[in-house]
Amino acid sequence: MSLLELDGVKVHFPVKKGILFDRTVGHVYAVDGISLSVEAGQTYGLVGESGCGKTTLGRAVLRLVDVTDGKVVLDGTDVAKLPEKEMRGFRRRLQMVFQDPLGSLNPRQNIESILSEGMAAHGIGANQKERREKIKEILAKVGLPGNSLSRYPHEFSGGQRQRIGIARALVLEPDVIICDEPVSALDVSIQAQVINLLEELQESMGLTYLVIAHDLAVVRHISDVIGVMYLGSLVEEAPSDALYEEPKHPYTKALMSAVPVPDPEVEDRRERILLLGDLPSPANPPAGCRFHTRCPWKQDTLCATERPELTDLGGGHKVACHFAAEIAAGEIARTSGEVVPAVREGVEDVDPEVVATSGSVAEAHDDAAEAADAAEAGEIAVPSPRGESTDAEAHDAADPEAPAGAADGDAAEASDGKLDKDEPVRLDKEDEASEGKASEAPAGK
Known part of the structure; x- marks a missing residue:
């Protein structure tokens, strides 16, 4: 049985019109009937162009947005139908790493406060001392020093802030982590570090990922199964290697053809x-x-x-x-x-x-x-490169009836006593002075 299963999930946002009556005139079909399943310990990659509904689907799994229809089943329990009090306990098992590492961290709180807030809400750790030790352990796993506890988000680099976001999810010991564009805001060198970190944590802690991204190279590297979304729907799903080697859907074919190949x-x-x-x-x-x-x-x-x-x-x-x-x-x-x-x-x-x-x-x-x-x-004449004419073409243009040798002789005689075309032209001082005066003369005179 799958750890996380989505069955016909729909998220429709109403379009309102009017100030007094606020009537609904339509809907935005952000997610429209998606079904997928994620096995325990697996990484499911979700790709598609901007605006196709990937992030909305991830938020719907966490119930950060309301599910219009369908089921979101976590370990046999339909999360979409749970009362809010019961859902609070389930949120510990479902965590999210957001796209913007700085915007998702409270600038008024230091790192210890940010990480311990969720632990206190879910009753993890008997006191602040125990929570602090747990936080130091998690920070070491994500590659941050223990003295980071008293520092604030703005004091860290982009890659370090994303590691803090990952640590915030890990301190609650979740079953599933939804990574929404986890490396899109980072430099290429930092992207590789964060992706490798996610893989190491998955192996050591048995995590399950739902990775949302538009970078096809990143998704292929980290994912076991990939789903392709288009306009709120899932158009193709396959194991990672099979999807890249032989895409079946026309939209996936177009996406794969846009992936650059290192070999020129x-x-x-x-x-x-x-x-x-x-x-x-x-x-x-x-x-x-x-x-x-x-x-x-x-x-x-x-x-x-x-x-x-x-x-x-x-x-x-x-x-x-x-x-x-x-x-x-x-x-x-x-x-x-x-x-x-x-x-x-x-x-x-x-x-x-x-x-x-x-x-x-x-x-x-x-x-x-x-x-x-x-x-x-041999059906057509091939023009010379850069518009230069050949000797035969120049001869034909001068006199089609004259023999080619005559044209060559005339050209040789004409060149006697004159500068070779490859030699630079040198001006006397008088010529240079006259040329300078000519260039200084106003236009029209």
């Missing part, structure tokens, strides 16, 4: 799927599949009329797409969207002017590839 040769030759159009509003989501307005593989049937269910394709790989199997098999071609293809051998970087005339980067790549093929076949 691979980066230049892989396809990138560029989604067209804007993200629909969660207050007015499209009918049918939520992604069909931007999907490069959308079909005339089902996509715009019927909402797909999250279906298991085998091996724990679940996809909410009517045509996921057909797309994976290559039976359905792209119907829209823009794809920047791999750079073919012999085709250099595309000229921006060619992009402007072709209408898109993909068409410009195609035009450049066709030109390269024609040049190899």
Whole structure:
């Protein structure tokens, strides 16, 4: 049985209008029917673009926002239906590490007060002395010195403040920690330290994580299972390696194509799927599949009329797409969207002017590839680089009927007694003076 299970969770925020009557005119469908499960000791990564409802879902698990419908089951108990008094005890088992480490810490309290406040509320430690010893133990685990107790949040760096936030969650000995963008506000070098710390704590304390992030590289490093959210819905779920090696949903394919590859040769030759159009509003989501307005593989049937269910394709790989199997098999071609293809051998970087005339980067790549093929076949003349003309072209332009040798002889005679083009031109003092006067003359004279 899963430690944490979500079944059809919905979080809808009412849209009010009017000052006196305050009537509801609509809803924002921030989270709209999400089901997932997290095993004990597992890390579940939740990814998606900004505004898709990831943070709202994490807050709904803690009941920091009200759940409109569905179940949030922790160890067999539906947290969403618990009375407030009973929920207070359950909050010790569910803790959260927030995105902004400074904004989530009280600037008027020192570190000892911040960490001991939750312990006192849940009856951990018989007195302040016992709580202080417990806090020192936790601070040592997160890599902070014991003399930090009397210091205030503003006296620490960003990475240290995030460690304090992690320590605040750990002092209550929770079962599940929800990490909401735990490293997005930190430098890259500090990100690695915090991620490694979370993994070490999980191994030593048997923690279970729900990690919310938009950095796909971070999520892959720390997660066992990854869920992809789009416009309040879960569109794909799979083990970490399977999702990155073979994404099934069109939206996941587009996300993975945007992940940079360190190898420049691979980066230049892989396809990138560029989604067209804007993200629909969660207050007015499209009918049918939520992604069909931007999907490069959308079909005339089902996509715009019927909402797909999250279906298991085998091996724990679940996809909410009517045509996921057909797309994976290559039976359905792209119907829209823009794809920047791999750079073919012999085709250099595309000229921006060619992009402007072709209408898109993909068409410009195609035009450049066709030109390269024609040049190899000898069907067209290949212009010299940087607009320079060859000797034959210069001869033809001067006199098409004259032999090439004559043109070369004339050029040799014309060059006698004159400066070589590679030698720098030197001015006499009189020439320099006259040139300076000319440059100082006002315009128009």
